[in-house]
Amino acid sequence: MAFVKSEIEYKQRTFRTFLEAREVFENLDEDESLRLEALNYILNHQEISYVLDMLLQKYSHNSNIDHALIDHAFANFKVKPKRDDDYMVILNMLKASNAYLRNKAITFLQDYGDSAKQFIEKLLYDKDRDIRIFAVNILGDVNYEDSRDLLVELIQDEDDINVLMTAVDYLGEIGDIDDIEILENLKYKFSNEPYVSFGIDIACQKIKA
Numbered sequence: 001m002a003f004v005k006s007e008i009e010y011k012q013r014t015f016r017t018f019l020e021a022r023e024v025f026e027n028l029d030e031d032e033s034l035r036l037e038a039l040n041y042i043l044n045h046q047e048i049s050y051v052l053d054m055l056l057q058k059y060s061h062n063s064n065i066d067h068a069l070i071d072h073a074f075a076n077f078k079v080k081p082k083r084d085d086d087y088m089v090i091l092n093m094l095k096a097s098n099a100y101l102r103n104k105a106i107t108f109l110q111d112y113g114d115s116a117k118q119f120i121e122k123l124l125y126d127k128d129r130d131i132r133i134f135a136v137n138i139l140g141d142v143n144y145e146d147s148r149d150l151l152v153e154l155i156q157d158e159d160d161i162n163v164l165m166t167a168v169d170y171l172g173e174i175g176d177i178d179d180i181e182i183l184e185n186l187k188y189k190f191s192n193e194p195y196v197s198f199g200i201d202i203a204c205q206k207i208k209a
Contacts, residue, residue, distance in 0.1 A: 172203030
């Protein structure tokens with residue numbers, strides 16, 4: 001749903017504190033234009049990490065609601081400075097059951113390129129394998145200058161088959177001829193896993209093409 005300026009002005013309200021604004025924003029029975037006004041007040045007075053945490057607490061387990069408000073918040077992050085705390089909340093958002101929030105978190109990391117790369121590198125070695133897979137997907141899609149080197153390093157250290165093969169698949173897209181030997185050596189490390197051998201063969205074919 002698009003927000004119409006005249007509707008916002010009609011329901012305009014002055015907030016005295018961001019806690020008051022948050023209470024209005026989190027009230028699903030409140031008029032949507034007022035909730036947008038509340039969100040804008042919070043965006044103007046709080047750092048990104050606060051807004052992200054607010055969205056996470058409100059929508060972590062609630063799907064298919066308020067997508068327009070969530071989109072509005074993320075769109076306004078582009079004009080605010082990014083801090084380490086922002087990326088820490090993004091990590092928690094990647095674990096949310098709400099798929100819409102997870103996708104927004106991935107897009108957030110993709111949009112901020114090099115400024116988010118250091119954080120993504122940390123995710124590559126997170127204890128949660130699903131987070132490592134997320135990190136590999138982001139790394140492959142964003143394709144930093146050293147994405148290939150980071151994938152090669154991960155592949156040589158990774159023991160989880162799902163994470164490993166996600167990285168192998170991306171290396172097939174962005175790797176070079178020198179990586180074929182590294183991939184072939186993985187067959188010996190995972191000799192009891194036919195899926196690994198099959199996936200490596202496909203990646204090598206892509207590199208050679």
